[in-house]
Amino acid sequence: MPEHLASAPGTDPLIPPSSSAANAPAPSLRVINEALTAGLAAAVVGVVLGLVVSAVRPNLPLSGVGSFGEISALAAGAVAAASTGTAYWRSRHSPGQEWRLTLAPWRFAVNAVSVVIVHTILAILGTIALYYVLGQGFIGLTMEPFWAAVLMAVNLFLAAHLGYVSASRMTTQRMSTLLVSFIGIGALTATITAPEADWWTYHFSQLGTFDTVSSWIFNGTLIAGGLLVTTFAVYVANDMRALVDRGILTNPHSPRTVSAVFVVMGVMLAFVGIVPVDVNLVIHNLAATGMAVVFLGLLIAAPRVLRGMPRTFFVTTWGFLAALVISVALFVVGYFGLTAFEIIVFSLVFAWIAVFIRFLGVAGLRASA
Structure with a gap:
């Protein structure tokens, strides 16, 4: 095994040593x-x-x-x-x-x-x-x-x-931008190239059921996006470890907890694409629902797990939580259909990730101001 790739004894491969990766200089x-x-x-x-x-x-x-x-x-x-x-x-x-x-x-x-x-x-x-x-x-x-x-x-x-x-x-911020951009571009491309104009009257996952390029793009985006989320988890863990070492994040388990949550979300996102709804409805729905449930759990646990983050971050997180709960309620009462609900939840997940990374990047600056 090459020396530069070997893991340090007793370290978790999901949590690399802390560094200033988030503040990397220009090219x-x-x-x-x-x-x-x-x-x-x-x-x-x-x-x-x-x-x-x-x-x-x-x-x-x-x-x-x-x-x-x-x-x-x-x-x-x-x-x-x-x-x-x-x-x-x-x-x-x-x-x-x-x-x-x-x-x-x-x-x-x-x-x-x-x-x-x-x-x-x-x-x-x-x-x-x-x-x-x-x-x-x-x-x-x-x-x-x-x-x-x-x-x-x-x-x-x-x-x-x-x-x-x-x-x-x-870096972590570049990774989050790449992730959100990739998911958005891939999903939008799939909607534009869908062979059936009324796909949206069924559900968002309908895009992955066509035997066309559109479905390959949609499912491929979910699979590649899920894989990128697991990579994103490694970068997040690295930045959070640096904040823990500096005493900004007070929960020493937060890097491992948050990175593990992102890994689970990434795997579930990938399975949504690996197993389209027309291949196995149960597995597909379990993966999609599981990702939403894990995300909900992260929002609820944020004040404890991410203790030390700026107050405005938690206010924003509660706003996302409220939006998620309201979306569920509106879907249950039939105000909008399944497609709209899936798109809203999907958007909330990746929007929160983008917001989280921005706050993570400036958390240290608040302490030194």
């Missing part, structure tokens, strides 16, 4: 140079690939099934995966990221895979959306060799460059 010159190099290398690949595609399949449309945009999206996903994986691996020695060297090998592998998968999917979806817009603006345009090479080069440059910068500076 260094080395990171910027490496990201630029990755982008330029991808651009060269893009030029060659664009010329090959235009030669093998001339006059491809910009968007649609079997289009140049689809090929570009797959290529962007591939270079994003390579760039992101390399950046995440190399950034372990960056300032504020050294704590990742102490993670158990399996934990680091899970974290790396989740970060790579999410960036890959975002690159693919972003490219498809870009070419769809271009296709609507240049109706009837087909790709010639020159423009195929140029567009493919620019596309792959952006995918590799942006992916490298993002993965090399992965």
Whole structure:
């Protein structure tokens, strides 16, 4: 086992040693140079690939099934995966990221895979959306060799460059932003591409029942999002341990408790996508309901588990709790349907996560003010 990946004796793999990861500095010159190099290398690949595609399949449309945009999206996903994986691996020695060297090998592998998968999917979806817009603006345009090479080069440059910068500076706040953005973009894409316009008259999980790209996007988003939540739990535990060490959080068990809750929520979210409602209704509903129940428990236990956080955080948490209870009541009395209820609960969960991380980041500043 490599020394830098070995766990310290007697430590919990979910709770790495404390560090200042949340306050990591801006990207260094080395990171910027490496990201630029990755982008330029991808651009060269893009030029060659664009010329090959235009030669093998001339006059491809910009968007649609079997289009140049689809090929570009797959290529962007591939270079994003390579760039992101390399950046995440190399950034372990960056300032504020050294704590990742102490993670158990399996934990680091899970974290790396989740970060790579999410960036890959975002690159693919972003490219498809870009070419769809271009296709609507240049109706009837087909790709010639020159423009195929140029567009493919620019596309792959952006995918590799942006992916490298993002993965090399992965902090807890960046992770929460990535998580919320990914879930939102994936779910929205699934709704737009759903083959049945009336899917919303059934329930939110209906999006995962179609034997189309829409369902693959929806279920894939939930699975990858769940995996990313488990990675997010590791980052949260690290930041909370730092606050416990400084005496800001007074409950010494809070890092382990909160990280364990997020891991459970991540696993349940993934199972919602792994087992669509039309495959096994019981397992699907247990996973979805279980995630909501665990989230509810975290909100209720927050004053005790997260003792030491700013007062405004608890006021905000009680607001989320009230919104959740009101949503349940309105659903029970039939004011809105199952789809609206699922979307509201889904939104509350990830909105609270974003708020929690913001407060976690400034909790130490309040004590030193």
